[in-house]
Amino acid sequence: MKRKILIVLLLALGFMPSQGNAPGKIKKKKIIVLDAGHGGKDTGALGKKAKEKDIVLSIAIKVGQYIEKNLPDVQVIYTRKTDVFIPLDERAEIANKNNADLFISIHANSNKSNKPVGTETYTMGLHKTQGNLEVAQKENSVIVLEDNYQSKYEGFDPNVAESYIIFSMMQNIFLEQSLNLAANVQNEFKEKALRQDRGVKQAGFLVLWHTTMPSVLVEVGFVSHPEEEKYLLSEPGQDHISSAIYRAIKQYLAELEKQEAELDSGLETLSYSTEKSQAKDSLNLQGDESITFRLQITSSTKKVMPNHPIFKGFNDVFEFYENNTYKYAIGKSTNYDEVKKLQQSVKNDFPGAFIIAFKNNQKVDLKQVLTP
CATH class of the missing domain: 3.40.630.40 (Zn-dependent exopeptidases)
Incomplete structure (x- = not known):
C-alpha cells in the first residue's frame, strides 16, 4: 500500500x-x-x-x-x-x-x-x-x-x-x-x-x-x-x-534547459576543483557546519502530519514552507556524499528524491554551495 x-x-x-x-x-x-x-x-x-x-x-x-x-x-x-x-x-x-x-x-x-x-x-x-x-x-x-x-x-x-x-x-x-x-x-x-x-x-x-x-x-x-x-x-x-x-x-x-545547464556547470566546476586539489571522495565543505544537506522527498499544498504512512520508518522528517507549498525532507549531514548514499538507499520508495542544501537553516542554491 x-x-x-x-x-x-x-x-x-x-x-x-x-x-x-x-x-x-x-x-x-x-x-x-x-x-x-x-x-x-x-x-x-x-x-x-x-x-x-x-x-x-x-x-x-x-x-x-x-x-x-x-x-x-x-x-x-x-x-x-x-x-x-x-x-x-x-x-x-x-x-x-x-x-x-x-x-x-x-x-x-x-x-x-x-x-x-x-x-x-x-x-x-x-x-x-x-x-x-x-x-x-x-x-x-x-x-x-x-x-x-x-x-x-x-x-x-x-x-x-x-x-x-x-x-x-x-x-x-x-x-x-x-x-x-x-x-x-x-x-x-x-x-x-x-x-x-x-x-x-x-x-x-x-x-x-x-x-x-x-x-x-x-x-x-x-x-x-x-x-x-x-x-x-x-x-x-x-x-x-x-x-x-x-x-x-x-x-x-x-526554462528547464537553463536550470539543467546551470546545475551541470556547478557540478562540473566542483568535479574539476576536487580533482585538482586531490581531495578525498567525500565532500565535507571544509568543515563548514553551517551548511547541511537534506533529501527532499515530497511536497504538498496542505500540511502533512508526521504520522502519515508516507513517513513510516523515518524519524528525521524535516518540514519547510516555500512558494506556498509544504516541503518534506529526510536526512541531515554536512557531508554531501552521505546524503547521496541516502538517496540511493531509498530510491525504490522515493525514485525522484533530490538533494537540497541549507545554510544556517535557510535553504540555499545547491549549485552555489557546491561551487568552490
Missing part, C-alpha cells in the same frame, strides 16, 4: 544532473505525451454541433505538429491519434512507460448554463471550489465506461464528493513544475490567443493521478457557449489554441 501511495506522491525534480548539457554528456531528448481526452464511445462534452472528443483530438495533433516541426530535440507521443476509447489509467501508463518529461491532457469544458466562457488549466490536487469539483467529476465520470472500474480505481466514485478526499494527499514532488507549466499555458491563452483567462486551478483528475512527471489538464474552452463552440470548431480557433499550448511548452522547456 505504501508503494502505491508513493507512486502517486513522489517523483523527480524537473531536472537531474545526468540530463544536462555539460561537455562530454549526451543531451537527453525530451519526451512529451499529448493526451486527447475522451474518444470512441466516450464523446465527452457536447455542444450544439461540437463533440469534445473530436475538438481535442484535432488540437492535440496540431500541438504535436508544432513541436515536431520546431523542436527537433523533443519526441512527441500521443495517447491516441484516432477516434478510440482509452481508459484513464492507460493514458497515464503510456506516459510512465515512456519516461515522459511532460504529460498534457487536453479537454473542452461545458456547463449547464451557456454563459461561462474561457480557458483554465488544472494541476493535480484537491478542489478548492465547488466549480473545480464539478469539472473533475465531469472528466472522471468516463470511468463508468471502463470494465471493472470499481476494482481498478479502488472503489472511487466520481460522483461522490467524499471520494475526492484522497486527493488531498496526492500532491506530488512535481507540483511546482506543473503549476509553472499551467501558468505558461494560461498566459499564452490570454496574451496571444486572446481567450478569457479563468486561471490555474487544482482538482482531483484520475488521468493525472498516477502520472510520474509534471502534468496538467487543459480545458480549452466551453462547447456550451455558442460563440466559443464556433471558435473551437473553426480551423483558425484550433490553430490559435494549439499554437498557444506549443509556445507554453517551448517556454517551459527553455
